Amino acid sequence: MIFRNCFCRHGITFNIFLVFVVVALLKGSAVATELGQVAVTCDGRSENQIDKPGAGKPNRNPSVCDQTPGDAHPTESVTFRKQDDGVDVWVGKQRVAEFVHTEDPVGRPFISNLHTLDGIKVTRNYPVSEEDQQDHPHHQGLFHTFSQVNGIDYWHMKGVTRHRRFLIEPTTGSDSSFATESVYLDRDGKTPLLKEVIVYSFYVTKIGLLITVNATIEAEAEQVVLGSKEEGGFAVRMSSDLRVESGGKMVDNQQRRGGKEIWGKTARWVDNSGRKENRWVGVTILTHPEGWGSYYWHARDYGLVTANPLGPLNKAPDRSLNKGETLNFKYGVLVHSNEDSDEYSPTQAQVEYERLATP
Numbered sequence: 001m002i003f004r005n006c007f008c009r010h011g012i013t014f015n016i017f018l019v020f021v022v023v024a025l026l027k028g029s030a031v032a033t034e035l036g037q038v039a040v041t042c043d044g045r046s047e048n049q050i051d052k053p054g055a056g057k058p059n060r061n062p063s064v065c066d067q068t069p070g071d072a073h074p075t076e077s078v079t080f081r082k083q084d085d086g087v088d089v090w091v092g093k094q095r096v097a098e099f100v101h102t103e104d105p106v107g108r109p110f111i112s113n114l115h116t117l118d119g120i121k122v123t124r125n126y127p128v129s130e131e132d133q134q135d136h137p138h139h140q141g142l143f144h145t146f147s148q149v150n151g152i153d154y155w156h157m158k159g160v161t162r163h164r165r166f167l168i169e170p171t172t173g174s175d176s177s178f179a180t181e182s183v184y185l186d187r188d189g190k191t192p193l194l195k196e197v198i199v200y201s202f203y204v205t206k207i208g209l210l211i212t213v214n215a216t217i218e219a220e221a222e223q224v225v226l227g228s229k230e231e232g233g234f235a236v237r238m239s240s241d242l243r244v245e246s247g248g249k250m251v252d253n254q255q256r257r258g259g260k261e262i263w264g265k266t267a268r269w270v271d272n273s274g275r276k277e278n279r280w281v282g283v284t285i286l287t288h289p290e291g292w293g294s295y296y297w298h299a300r301d302y303g304l305v306t307a308n309p310l311g312p313l314n315k316a317p318d319r320s321l322n323k324g325e326t327l328n329f330k331y332g333v334l335v336h337s338n339e340d341s342d343e344y345s346p347t348q349a350q351v352e353y354e355r356l357a358t359p
Contacts, residue, residue, distance in 0.1 A: 078202045080170035080178065087170045087178065089202060094119050096209055096335070098126075099170075099200070100140070101163035101180060108154065108161035109182055111200075112141035114236075116337035117209050120281050124237045124303065131240065142333065144215050144234045146310070148227025149184055150193055155231035160185045167197060177201040183220070192220040194321075203356055207349060208336035212357045215329045219321035228316035230264075230298040233308035234331040236283050238272050243303035248274030248282070250299060253347065259301040264313050266294035270305050271346040273336070280341045286332030286353045307331055332357060 081088040086109075089097040094117065101109040112126035123141040125131070147155035154161055161184050170178035177199060184194035195218045203210040213234060226232075242248040244258055251257050252267035262270060268289070273282020287295045287307050296311025298304070309329050310316055321327065332353035338344045 077204060078176035079172045080176075082170060091117055091202075091204055091209065096202075097211075099178075099180075100126075101182075106160050106162055107157040108143065108145055109163050109180060109198075110140040110143040111211075114141055114283070114333075114335060116279075116281050116335050117204065118279070118337050120277050120279060120337055122239050122242060122276075122281055122283050122335055124239055140237070142211075142234075142236050144196075144198060144213065144329075144331075145232065146226055147229040147231040148225075150186070150221070150225055151227070152184075152187060152193075153231075154184060155229070159187070160189055161196070168199065175201070176203070186221070194218070194224050195220050201356075205352055207344065207352065208334050210349075210353060210356065211333040211335070212353065213331040213333065214357075215331070216326055217321075217329075218326045219323050222323050224321045226310060226319045226321070228310050228312070228314060228318065230308065230313040231306070232310055233295065233298070233306050234285065234329070235298075235304060235306035236272070236285060236333070238283065238303035238305070239276070240303065241276055242272060242274040242282060244272075244301035245303075246274070248272060248303075249341070250301070250305070251346075252297065253350070259299040259304075262297050262299040264296060264298075264311075266296055266311070268294055269346050269350050270297055270299060270307070272303070272305050273341070273344075279337050279339065280344065281337045282335075282344075284332075284334040284336065284346045284349050286334060286350050288330035288332070288354065288357055290358070291328060291330065330357060 077092045079090045081090060085102045086098060086100040088095055089099065094115065096115045096117065098112045100112055112123065113121060114123040115121050126140050145154045145161065147153045149159070152159035161182050164181045164183055166178060167181050168177060168179035179197060179199040182196045183192045184196065185191065186193050197216045199214040201212045238248070240246065244250050250259060250262065250270065250272045252262050252270045254267055256262050256265060269284055269286045271282055271284040273280060285305050285307050292309045295307040295309050296313050298306035298308055298313060310319065334349040334353065336344045
């Protein structure tokens with residue numbers, strides 16, 4: 001009655017006021033829809049632009065992007081538990097990953113047994129179980145390496161990458177990160193060729209578990225030559241029941257599907273996912289637009305997805321580093337779980353990754 005009397009004193013009925021309110025709400029919805037159509041990625045770029053090396057740094061629209069469903073709470077419930085051979089990563093009461101820095105025999109550091117936030121394993125078992133494919137035992141889970149370093153094949157572990165130390169200890173605090181230093185050893189197993197520092201950061205977001213991977217390599221020998229091979233960069237070996245050959249789906253941001261279409265192409269991201277334990281789960285490998293542009297992809301339907309910065313694959317000229325020179329590579333991993341496939345957007349994962357990984 002108070003509102004009715006107020007508006008009647010100005011010669012406007014309450015019913016007309018309601019009409020105005022409904023029209024205003026509808027206009028607001030139309031504006032929101034138009035914004036969604038123009039800024040598909042919520043950062044001022046279209047789906048196709050996100051793959052262009054020259055697209056540049058995104059111009060975020062805070063009024064839209066700050067309301068995305070992927071808003072993150074980077075330190076929420078992420079804890080680390082050190083082990084003799086590495087670190088277990090927990091979110092609440094769920095162990096979501098195992099970082100292994102030392103195994104016998106020594107091969108290389110890696111992340112294994114990756115799980116979604118609701119506890120579904122998305123990478124192949126480590127150690128490999130009888131239920132898994134037995135091929136490529138050097139595909140441990142998530143790993144970063146190169147197959148040609150001064151002619152030594154570290155991808156297939158013909159050379160040793162030894163963990164030296166933690167530069168940032170895996171202690172739970174305001175920043176849920178840790179940093180490792182490893183060294184690529186020469187054929188004698190003693191002489192250092194290449195130092196590798198990787199910073200792993202873990203974020204709990206509304207669209208899944210996000211891991212950012214910031215890797216820097218530095219020549220410790222007088223000269224280090226990186227050859228162009230398909231086997232190199234940052235890779236994930238999927239759980240056997242999520243591979244394309246078992247009914248899983250692999251797609252990149254250009255909507256190419258399966259390893260045959262994606263292999264050797266450039267893309268901003270590649271997602272591999274499928275139905276498991278009555279959920280749609282998977283892993284999206286993401287790349288950062290700064291520095292290297294779009295990465296080349298070594299993708300196979302048996303469950304391997306690799307972002308390779310040193311492309312074109314098997315064709316690019318060698319890259320030489322003199323002692324002290326460095327190269328930096330940035331990657332992201334979004335581990336997702338939803339009831340249905342249409343509830344998850346790899347494009348939104350890319351936006352979320354860039355938002356959190358860009359200083």
